[in-house]
Amino acid sequence: MRWCSRCVLPDTRPGIVLDDAGVCTACRTHAARPQVDWGDRARRFAALCDEVRGSGPGYDVLIPVSGGKDSHWQVLTCLEHGLRPLCVTWRPPGRTALGRRNLENLIALGVDHMDVSIAPDVERRFTLAAMERFGTPGLPMHMAIFNIPLNLAVRLSIPLVVWGENSATEYGSEDGRHMGVRLTSGWLERYGVMHGTTAADWVGERGLTARELTPYTGPEPDALEASGVRAVFLGWFFPWDPQRMRDVAQAHGFTPREGGAATGLYDYADVDDAFISVHHWLKWYKFGFTRTFDNLSLEIRIGRITRGDAVTSIRQRGDDTPRADIAAMSEFLGISTARFYDMAERFRNPDVWQWDGERWWIPDFLVPQWEWT
Structure with missing residues (x-):
């Protein structure tokens, strides 16, 4: 995996390509907005x-x-x-x-x-x-x-x-x-x-x-x-900014989620569907990043945080597996949570993850000394 030098997205994300300077297409595209x-x-x-x-x-x-x-x-x-x-x-x-x-x-x-x-x-x-x-x-x-x-x-x-x-x-x-x-x-x-x-x-x-x-x-x-x-x-x-959308929506009666985000960074996004967090979480197995990385990268591009702030936030959040939502989706599907995790395991990307005999981990992960579980 290679990580964008401006944001916290890896080159494993579908649609993302890093240029010779190590900057991803998303950052390049966003930087062109003023033009x-x-x-x-x-x-x-x-x-x-x-x-x-x-x-x-x-x-x-x-x-x-x-x-x-x-x-x-x-x-x-x-x-x-x-x-x-x-x-x-x-x-x-x-x-x-x-x-x-x-x-x-x-x-x-x-x-x-x-x-x-x-x-x-x-x-x-x-x-x-x-x-x-x-x-x-x-x-x-x-x-x-x-x-x-x-x-x-x-x-x-x-x-x-x-x-x-x-x-x-x-x-x-x-x-x-x-x-x-x-x-x-x-x-x-x-x-x-x-x-x-x-x-x-x-x-x-x-x-x-x-x-x-x-x-x-x-x-x-x-x-x-x-x-x-x-x-x-x-x-x-019109230029897209999730916080601007949030402010307009709240002024007209929209309510964010109490207690923090269900998935990712924003307590005002992905609030309508309890299963959407599972969809986003599976990117961890497939590509080695989560919804949080997407949201933090956008905040970097807009200029509200730095890349260092984003890395610190990821470290502090740690594992964000949506266990309750996985259990709810498994019940809807009529399967056990054990079977769900077994199915998810089939899609763990061997080009991203390595097995050391006791646990899976990602070499050269963005966050040093990450606690692999």
Whole structure:
């Protein structure tokens, strides 16, 4: 493993490449932000809103939402531009009470809303199959949150879909692709956390049928415009800062999590789903870092902390395995926690980890004298 000389991300993170100076693509991309004409991009979004406003039979824009701080900011931005939104949520099987309250608060901002639930047995089998094949229990979640909104936009003739940040822009791209304004098939394949699969690739796994996988089956993103739908990233038009989103959301009734973050650094992110921490934690086995490293790296780029501060924070936090959430997900999947850990172990990356006869450890780890458990 090699670590970025500016932030605390390793080159094992998918999409990250270190240049000759040891700086990662995410840091290089973020450093170029001051050169972006954000005023021009804001005017482009206003022009797009003028174009779609009133052009559909009912709604001007469809906004995929979870109820989190980003969702609040997306909705408020669209409302401020005079758009009539339909908000759509894939209901996570591990929805938290806080997530439900925040979603209700978002709806109270003045929007129509659909909460889409998938049959629990289908989600259970699909999630278990994704964990077995890729060690990625969040794969069905991502397949649902991308395809359900796009299907509805096409069927209801909604001319615009507004997503949040573009992760290709946030973390960089070695060839510059997928960093534009539109969600494309190539972006989904690279950044959609679906391992390049579609719903059709899961037919037969744990008895799943094509009919059961209907909620996960969507239109081809590259063909959307032919049907009159444009899907764009709001983060292309406006600079993305999680604390700025938090401040705007809180001013309109959003509530962070009491007692600290469920996963990573922020107590105002990943608050709606008790299982999301498990999805993030598996990066530890696969790539040798966790959600905390992502969050701290962003704080370094924004300039709120130094790299030394971040390393100290990681050392102080120590092991952050979400044991309670792993137990809850295991119960949902109908398996023991021992079996879950056995499955996770299958995806421990031998190019990152070494076994010394008693324990696994990572050579040249970012934090010296880390306590390996």
